[in-house]
Amino acid sequence: MEYSACIFDFDLTLADSSVGILICFKHTLAKFGYAVPDDKTICDTIGMPLIDAFDVLTGIPDNPQRREMRDEYILKANDEMAKNTFFYDGVIEGLKALRERGVKVGVCSSKMRFRIVESFEKKAGCMPVDVLIGLDDADTPKPDPSGLLKCISKMGVDKRDVLYVGDNHIDAETAMNAGVDFAAVLTGFTTREEFETFPHVAICQELADLLRNIKLK
Numbered sequence: 001m002e003y004s005a006c007i008f009d010f011d012l013t014l015a016d017s018s019v020g021i022l023i024c025f026k027h028t029l030a031k032f033g034y035a036v037p038d039d040k041t042i043c044d045t046i047g048m049p050l051i052d053a054f055d056v057l058t059g060i061p062d063n064p065q066r067r068e069m070r071d072e073y074i075l076k077a078n079d080e081m082a083k084n085t086f087f088y089d090g091v092i093e094g095l096k097a098l099r100e101r102g103v104k105v106g107v108c109s110s111k112m113r114f115r116i117v118e119s120f121e122k123k124a125g126c127m128p129v130d131v132l133i134g135l136d137d138a139d140t141p142k143p144d145p146s147g148l149l150k151c152i153s154k155m156g157v158d159k160r161d162v163l164y165v166g167d168n169h170i171d172a173e174t175a176m177n178a179g180v181d182f183a184a185v186l187t188g189f190t191t192r193e194e195f196e197t198f199p200h201v202a203i204c205q206e207l208a209d210l211l212r213n214i215k216l217k
Contacts, residue, residue: 020084
């Protein structure tokens, strides 16, 4: 397959934000009096909407405090997230190179739009994407395909010409639900074996590998 548009997840696909995420989850759980689980348990929720992640981490479905906890997390993230987010080697250069070759570049993430913009501006000094869809732009969170389909629509491309790239099984499900090709990177916490159970065109160790080998129109 050849592609004229590439859309990427953000957390653990373009950038390692795990340090900031751990700080914010641990702070919030402790403040509300919950036991703080181990780092892997917390990191396994990356990609979920925050309120769903707090249900998982507290072990309480529809936790009545889930929205208050989300708000506390966001307040803590205002101080911690951007400075503890680090783009993977070659990512910014790779995104710029795609655009220089005429490929449209998008981001579709479960992270809030302003937080992604903040990370690009503070750590990359630019916004090397054409379309950005955050959690606040989607009708329903991933793996519902509405955000990804909105991103494709704003790009003005046919979904047959789109590759969606992510690090999480939620991203794989989103691409499948949207009917677009999917490529996985192993910089997150989903294993190669888990990705092999989903439709995919590639599974790469890191994004730089994919950017070097992707076939573009």
